[in-house]
Amino acid sequence: DEQLAMLLSHELAHVVHDHSSESLSLLATTLKFQLVLMSVLDPTGLLTFLIEIFAGTVARYGLILPESRCDEREADSTGLQICALAGHDP
Numbered sequence: 001d002e003q004l005a006m007l008l009s010h011e012l013a014h015v016v017h018d019h020s021s022e023s024l025s026l027l028a029t030t031l032k033f034q035l036v037l038m039s040v041l042d043p044t045g046l047l048t049f050l051i052e053i054f055a056g057t058v059a060r061y062g063l064i065l066p067e068s069r070c071d072e073r074e075a076d077s078t079g080l081q082i083c084a085l086a087g088h089d090p
Helices: 002-016 019-041 046-085
Strands: none
Touching (some): 002 046
């Protein structure tokens, strides 16, 4: 019961902190920046091709994963508080 309570508290904390919306906003901003950069710097399409090859990896390791780790730590902390407030031993 205690493990289930902690799991549900952790997931509820993601909702409380609106992590899914933040992730989508970060992704949209990254894609907008990429489109503007490619349209200004690359009229031929060669740079665009190279960016498409490497942009996913750069975005994943440079932006998405660090933000995800921060979100997980925040959800862990808030989840512990929610679990304790509900009367469970986290």
